[in-house]
Amino acid sequence: MLQHPASKYRPFPAFHLADRQWPSRTITQPPIWMSTDLRDGNQALFEPMNAERKMRMFRMLCDIGFKEIEVAFPSASATDFNFVRELIEGGHIPQDVSIEVLTQAREHLIRRTMESLKGARRAIVHVYNPVSQNFRDTVFGMSKSEVVEMAVSAVTLIKQLAAEQPETEWVLEYSPETFSAAETEFALEICDAVTAAWGATPDNKVILNLPATVELATPNVYADQIEWMHRHLARRDSVILSVHTHNDRGTAVAAAELALMAGAERVEGCLFGNGERTGNVDIVTMALNLYTQGIAPGLDFSDINAVARTVEYCNQLPIHPRHPYVGDLVFTAFSGSHQDAIKKGFAAVRPDAGWNVPYLPVDPKDVGRSYDSVIRVNSQSGKGGIAYLLEAEYGIVMPRRLQVEFSGVVQQRTDSHGGEISAAEIWQLFAATYLDSAAPVHYREHHLYERGEMQGIRLNVEINGVAHFLEGEGNGPVDAAVHALQNAGIAVRVHSYEERSMTASPKAGDARACAFIEIANVEGAAACYGVGMDSNIVTATLKALVSGLNRRVAFLSGAAWDGATAVA
Numbered sequence: 001m002l003q004h005p006a007s008k009y010r011p012f013p014a015f016h017l018a019d020r021q022w023p024s025r026t027i028t029q030p031p032i033w034m035s036t037d038l039r040d041g042n043q044a045l046f047e048p049m050n051a052e053r054k055m056r057m058f059r060m061l062c063d064i065g066f067k068e069i070e071v072a073f074p075s076a077s078a079t080d081f082n083f084v085r086e087l088i089e090g091g092h093i094p095q096d097v098s099i100e101v102l103t104q105a106r107e108h109l110i111r112r113t114m115e116s117l118k119g120a121r122r123a124i125v126h127v128y129n130p131v132s133q134n135f136r137d138t139v140f141g142m143s144k145s146e147v148v149e150m151a152v153s154a155v156t157l158i159k160q161l162a163a164e165q166p167e168t169e170w171v172l173e174y175s176p177e178t179f180s181a182a183e184t185e186f187a188l189e190i191c192d193a194v195t196a197a198w199g200a201t202p203d204n205k206v207i208l209n210l211p212a213t214v215e216l217a218t219p220n221v222y223a224d225q226i227e228w229m230h231r232h233l234a235r236r237d238s239v240i241l242s243v244h245t246h247n248d249r250g251t252a253v254a255a256a257e258l259a260l261m262a263g264a265e266r267v268e269g270c271l272f273g274n275g276e277r278t279g280n281v282d283i284v285t286m287a288l289n290l291y292t293q294g295i296a297p298g299l300d301f302s303d304i305n306a307v308a309r310t311v312e313y314c315n316q317l318p319i320h321p322r323h324p325y326v327g328d329l330v331f332t333a334f335s336g337s338h339q340d341a342i343k344k345g346f347a348a349v350r351p352d353a354g355w356n357v358p359y360l361p362v363d364p365k366d367v368g369r370s371y372d373s374v375i376r377v378n379s380q381s382g383k384g385g386i387a388y389l390l391e392a393e394y395g396i397v398m399p400r401r402l403q404v405e406f407s408g409v410v411q412q413r414t415d416s417h418g419g420e421i422s423a424a425e426i427w428q429l430f431a432a433t434y435l436d437s438a439a440p441v442h443y444r445e446h447h448l449y450e451r452g453e454m455q456g457i458r459l460n461v462e463i464n465g466v467a468h469f470l471e472g473e474g475n476g477p478v479d480a481a482v483h484a485l486q487n488a489g490i491a492v493r494v495h496s497y498e499e500r501s502m503t504a505s506p507k508a509g510d511a512r513a514c515a516f517i518e519i520a521n522v523e524g525a526a527a528c529y530g531v532g533m534d535s536n537i538v539t540a541t542l543k544a545l546v547s548g549l550n551r552r553v554a555f556l557s558g559a560a561w562d563g564a565t566a567v568a
Contacts, residue, residue, distance in 0.1 A: 224262070244280065
């Protein structure tokens with residue numbers, strides 16, 4: 001059993017900002033996005049990307065629309081160093097994209113990092129050192145002044161080395177690592193010292209990245225810290241305020257969103273958040289969160305499947321099937337009530353109105369997903385999902401009572417076999433139930449004629465393999481067919497009748513019309529539906545009537561057809 005929290009853990013001290021303003025703000029534009037898939041994401045992999053996977057990831061990030069990409073930790077390995085050189089020397093960097101590299105605040109690492117960037121058009125040098133008390137005391141054994149000096153010395157060296165390569169446009173990024181666990185006043189002191197050492201101006205801005213290196217508190221605490229820094233930073237007009245949230249508590253996206261409300265302008269993260277430990281902010285989720293609020297995110301996720309497959313290939317990590325927006329099952333409903341609501345929502349969508357489909361915060365088509373997988377059927381499903389699949393895949397729009405009747409047939413199938421049932425299997429079950437050519441009664445042909453105000457029909461049906469020619473008159477084809485059956489001793493009464501045109505669907509053959517006839521309670525049999533499909537609507541109607549007769553016989557225990565009559 002877990003120990004009581006009081007025996008080992010203490011709540012993280014909340015940073016209290018009494019006059020916080022961020023709760024009353026909303027996000028109205030996207031941040032500057034910086035992908036760290038090739039660095040933070042890569043170093044978190046069991047098997048880091050090779051050069052081919054790195055290049056494939058880089059090209060995809062450019063295609064998506066990232067303008068800032070952290071490509072490597074060049075002082076950490078020859079692989080990373082060589083990748084930076086290949087990007088520059090091979091001309092792989094688009095004109096509007098800036099590469100970024102990471103380095104610790106150590107002289108030999110900084111020199112190696114700057115060497116990797118020779119010849120770059122524009123480069124962001126991202127330097128960091130930890131600033132929290134735990135790291136100062138336990139890891140480095142340094143005082144506050146020594147930590148400040150470490151950062152300032154690193155920035156001064158980067159500035160000096162940058163001056164030696166004037167062909168490159170240099171941008172400094174500084175991260176007080178472990179910011180969210182540090183004394184906020186000390187974080188301010190060291191950030192102000194860095195911007196002063198660089199000589200930050202509105203035309204030469206410094207990126208100050210304030211990371212939640214380890215997520216220690218609720219997102220509102222982080223937002224308070226960001227707003228306080230936003231208000232108190234010296235040279236604020238010469239700073240781009242950036243955040244890099246981690247997901248130890250599972251709230252990295254929320255923390256980054258609140259940070260934007262608190263004054264941040266830039267967000268670092270990985271496409272699907274696969275940074276160290278539990279990951280960092282999930283940029284796809286955060287960007288599409290903005291999209292669902294009517295804010296163009298500035299990144300192109302219109303083919304989310306292609307993005308997902310590329311990331312899975314490069315990272316060799318699977319994406320969870322229920323991952324927000326991108327998981328293979330994220331637009332899939334198995335629940336009967338959910339399916340029914342989604343089906344009704346799709347039917348109510350109007351081109352001139354906003355998206356408002358129950359359970360679907362984003363239109364699957366906007367991210368390149370089809371509607372095929374939105375509703376899938378298993379033993380938990382209901383009539384709405386079954387009806388949706390038959391309509392979407394086969395053009396059959398069932399009346400509501402038929403939905404109820406057929407859902408029972410499907411339920412029996414899923415209960416007995418278990419697992420999921422596909423649209424194709426549902427269609428096969430529908431055809432076997434309502435369109436079975438091997439049923440006792442089979443429609444052959446008909447001929448209509450007029451007799452005064454009445455309409456007559458000569459109906460050729462096959463009963464247990466024997467042809468029968470029936471004749472009757474009525475006020476229309478259906479009534480005439482009913483009288484023809486009754487004249488032959490076949491008791492039948494029509495409760496309701498509907499006919500509908502079908503959407504073109506090669507899966508349903510060349511049928512263009514579908515008729516539904518509900519046979520009323522007769523001879524102790526429950527009311528049931530018959531369905532007919534044909535290119536001719538009258539023929540479809542007569543097939544539906546015959547289908548209903550077959551369904552009624554199936555409901556009668558021990559029923560059989562004897563000659564031209566149905567007996568129980």
